[in-house]
Amino acid sequence: MVLAGGLALGACAAGAGRSSELAGRLAPDGRFVNVDGVRLHYQVTGPEGAPAVLALHGASANLHELKSALEGPLAGYRVIWLDRPGLGWSERPGGSWSPQREAALIAAFLEALDAPPATVIGHSWGAAITMRLMMDHPERTGGAVLIAPALRAWVGDAALYNRASTWPVVGALITRAVVPLAGPGQLESGAASAFHPEPLPDNYVERVRLPLILRPGPWRANAEDMARVNLHLAAQEERYGEIAQPVILIAGPGDTVVRTCRHAEPVAQTLPAGELRLIEGAGHNPHHSASGAAAVAQALADVRARLP
Numbered sequence: 571m572v573l574a575g576g577l578a579l580g581a582c583a584a585g586a587g588r589s590s591e592l593a594g595r596l597a598p599d600g601r602f603v604n605v606d607g608v609r610l611h612y613q614v615t616g617p618e619g620a621p622a623v624l625a626l627h628g629a630s631a632n633l634h635e636l637k638s639a640l641e642g643p644l645a646g647y648r649v650i651w652l653d654r655p656g657l658g659w660s661e662r663p664g665g666s667w668s669p670q671r672e673a674a675l676i677a678a679f680l681e682a683l684d685a686p687p688a689t690v691i692g693h694s695w696g697a698a699i700t701m702r703l704m705m706d707h708p709e710r711t712g713g714a715v716l717i718a719p720a721l722r723a724w725v726g727d728a729a730l731y732n733r734a735s736t737w738p739v740v741g742a743l744i745t746r747a748v749v750p751l752a753g754p755g756q757l758e759s760g761a762a763s764a765f766h767p768e769p770l771p772d773n774y775v776e777r778v779r780l781p782l783i784l785r786p787g788p789w790r791a792n793a794e795d796m797a798r799v800n801l802h803l804a805a806q807e808e809r810y811g812e813i814a815q816p817v818i819l820i821a822g823p824g825d826t827v828v829r830t831c832r833h834a835e836p837v838a839q840t841l842p843a844g845e846l847r848l849i850e851g852a853g854h855n856p857h858h859s860a861s862g863a864a865a866v867a868q869a870l871a872d873v874r875a876r877l878p
Contacts (some may be wrong), residue, residue, distance in 0.1 A: 596779050598659040600633070600651075605679045611659035612679075613651045614720040615641055620648040621874060622686045622712075626676075628694030628720075630792050632658030635779045636693060639857045643827055643867040650685065652676070654696065655789025667794055669702040669802050677707035687712040689873055691866065694828060694854065695720050695795065702806055704813050713816040713873040715866060718854045720828045721837045723804035745793075753784040764854045767824045771858050807837075816843040816876040818869040820862075822852025845874065 599615035613633060616623075622833040623644060625636045641649070655675055656662030663675075676699070680688060689712045692700030699718030704711045757780050762770040782788055795802070807814070820839045821834040830848070838846035849865060856862035 596782050600653075600659075602659075603679065603682055605675060605682050606663075608655065608663050608675060609661045609846050610655065610675075611653040612680055613637065613850050614648065615623040615651070616645060616648040618648065620646060620792045621774055623647045623649045624643055624680065624685075624688040624690045624711075625649055625651045625678075626654060626690060626696035626699055627652075627657075628696045628718075629658075629796060630780070630783045631693075632782050632788075634658075634778055635780075636691065637858065638778050639855075639863055640691070642868060643863045644870065647870070650680075650683065650688065652679070654699065656795075657788045658779075662787075662791050666797075667791070669699050669806060670706065672699050673702040673706050676703055677710045684840070685710075689870060689877075691717065691870065692719065693717040695799075697721060698803060698806070698853060701810060701813065701824070703808050704817075705806070706816060708813075708815065711815065714818075715869045715873055716819045716834070717857055717866060718783065718821050718828055718830075719819055719834055719837070721803065721833045722807050723800045725803065725818060725833070735787045739872070745789050747788050749784050749786070753789075754781060757781060757784075764827050765858070766826055766853050767851065767857065768822075768853045768855070772816060774858075778781065810837055810840050815843050816873045817841050817845070818873055819844065819846045820849060820865055820869055821846065822849050822854070823858050824851065825854045827854040 598611055600611050602609050602611055604610075607735075611633070613741075625633070625640070627633060627635045633653045637651045653660035655672055656667070687710055690700045690703060692698075692714060694717070697716040698721055700714050700716060701721060704714060757775045758770070761774055761780065765771075771777075783792060819834045819838050821830040822857070823830055834846055838844040847865060847869060849862055852862060857866050
């Protein structure tokens with residue numbers, strides 16, 4: 571027992587060292603704002619006074635996942651790139667978390683920035699948060715573009731490592747020791763599977779700062795989201811018909827992470843002002859190709875043109 575405890579403490583110490591190294595190498599490079607006692611990290615690009623856009627990244631990611639692909643194509647907009655609460659360098663308040671709480675905090679964040687109603691770009695799980703934001707706080711939004719959206723329950727069972735990361739004792743060992751030490755070797759293969767059938771872009775893992783997910787706080791926050799993903803989606807998917815604002819969904823038929831036939835296609839038919847645009851040959855991250863990024867920019871322009 572003493573030996574096992576010593577090994578666990580040693581592994582945690584090594585993991586803490588790796589987490590500190592990540593924090594130093596990938597230090598915050600944006601602004602911070604306190605919203606209801608929560609410190610949120612974000613960046614803003616584009617000319618002042620340009621149409622407002624809010625970009626919400628998906629699971630396991632941070633603001634650089636969307637920004638690295640779309641900052642150029644969206645240069646004419648005033649884009650707010652947010653580290654979603656708990657991920658990247660943003661904090662998450664304690665207690666049971668849900669898309670409802672996250673949308674409320676993001677609405678308060680937009681109010682704190684004195685931002686006008688923003689057209690929202692949401693990728694994957696960020697699309698689910700986008701829908702919640704539009705349903706609960708429509709005064710803060712002006713339509714949306716959803717990329718490879720995860721929108722309906724039974725997206726698939728949460729991976730065992732996500733469920734285990736939320737368990738007492740075991741979860742702390744996983745997040746503080748196992749993930750920081752073993753995780754770096756898995757990032758590239760995991761990213762490649764998300765891009766399939768498209769190739770993984772050069773230097774993707776470092777360019778989008780993907781290793782930030784290996785820090786204990788973001789890892790646990792993401793694990794908590796994914797462990798309850800089906801319950802979260804079941805609680806909101808019947809309300810999508812309430813969204814009257816224009817929404818364009820962009821997806822690849824070959825997406826193996828979030829099946830387009832299960833999510834984007836039926837939800838596009840449910841939305842009163844919804845439209846689905848398919849990108850042949852694309853996987854779960856279509857915005858990282860030149861054609862996919864152009865499709866997002868065109869969809870954004872079309873959504874804004876349809877606003878009252």
